[in-house]
C-alpha cells in the first residue's frame with residue numbers, strides 16, 4: 051500500500067463533512083475517542099475459506115479508520131451484549147471502505163440493529179497518528195527548506211518491531227548534510243509543540259488557497275474539503291488521523307535514503323519507533339565494541355585496522371602456500387605423471403600449478419567430508435579440460451576446466467576411480 055501523501059489523503063474517505071456515507075466518522079472529528087457505542091446497520095459476507103466465514107459489518111458511527119491515503123486500518127474489537135446478558139467480543143481484523151461505507155471485517159456475524167461497543171487498539175492507532183503526522187511535518191519541511199516535493203507515502207504497518215515508514219521524493223539525490231539538517235529542523239518544530247488542527251473549508255475557498263500556494267494539492271471530489279493545519283507550517287487537504295500537536299509526534303529520525311526509479315526514497319520513524327530503532331542500533335554497535343574490545347568512538351578506526359591486518363595476513367598466507375607447494379612439487383620423485391593427495395582444494399590447485407610448471411602432469415586428490423575433488427594440471431600440452439570432461443562422463447558426472455588446469459567433484463567413494471580414469475587418459 052503506497053498512498054498519495056496529501057491532497058487526496060483518505061481517498062474516498064469523503065474528506066469529512068461530505069455526507070456520502072451513512073456512518074458518522076468519529077476518527078475525523080473526535081480523533082481521541084477510541085471507545086464508542088454504535089448500532090449495526092448492515093452486514094455482508096466477504097469471503098469463505100477453509101470453513102471460516104469473514105463478514106463485513108457496517109455501523110451507524112465508527113472510530114475505526116479504514117485503510118486510506120497510505121495509512122493502514124485500525125484493529126480492535128466490537129462487543130455485543132445479548133438480551134440474556136451474555137457478552138460477545140469479536141476482533142476487528144481489518145477495516146475497509148467501499149461505496150462510501152466503512153466496513154469492519156469480523157469472523158462472527160452480527161445482525162442489523164445490534165448495539166455494540168467498539169474499541170480501537172489504542173497503541174496501534176497512536177503509533178499510526180505519530181508516523182502520519184510526522185510525515186506531514188517532514189514533507190512540509192523538505193518543501194519549505196529545499197523545494198523538494200513528496201510524491202508518495204507508505205506507513206510501515208507494524209508497531210511491535212522497529213519498522214520505518216517511507217516517502218518518495220521527486221529529486222535526484224539527497225546528501226547526508228541535507229538529511230541531518232532536515233532532521234534537525236523537523237525535530238525543532240516537534241520541540242515547539244505546534245498545534246495541529248483539523249477543519250473543513252468549502253470547495254471555493256480551498257481553490258483560492260491552492261491558487262495562493264497555501265495548499266499544494268486538492269482532491270478532485272466536490273463538496274467540503276478536510277484541511278489539516280500545522281500551526282505556522284502548512285495547510286494540507288488530508289483525510290487521515292493526526293496527533294493534536296507536533297510535540298506528540300515524539301521525535302523523528304531519518305533512517306535511510308536510497309535511490310529509486312523516480313527519485314529518492316527516505317525511510318523515517320517517529321515516537322517509540324524512533325526510540326526502538328535507536329536502542330537496537332546502539333546495542334548492535336555496543337556489541338561490536340565488546341567483540342572488538344574498543345569504545346564506540348574508536349569503532350570505525352578499529353574495524354579499518356582489523357580489515358587491514360586481515361588483508362596483510364592473507365597475503366602472507368597465500369605466499370606461504372605458494373612456497374610450500376613449490377617445495378613439495380620439487381620433491382615428488384620421477385616420471386611424467388605424478389599422483390598426490392592434498393588437504394584442501396585451494397592447495398591442490400596451487401600444487402597442481404607448480405607440478406605443471408615443472409613440465410609434468412599432476413593429479414591431485416582431496417577428500418573433504420563426503421565430497422572428493424580431483425585436480426588435473428599439465429605442463430606438457432595435455433588438454434586437461436577435455437580429459438577431465440571425458441573421465442567424469444564415465445562416472446556419470448559433469449565438469450571440466452581449462453587446458454592447463456581442470457577440476458572434478460565426485461562422491462568420496464568415486465575419487466580413486468576418477469584418478470584411475472584420468473591416469474589412463476594421460477598415460478601415467
Ligand SMILES: [Zn+2]
Nearest residue numbers: 059288289290
Ligand atoms: Zn494527514
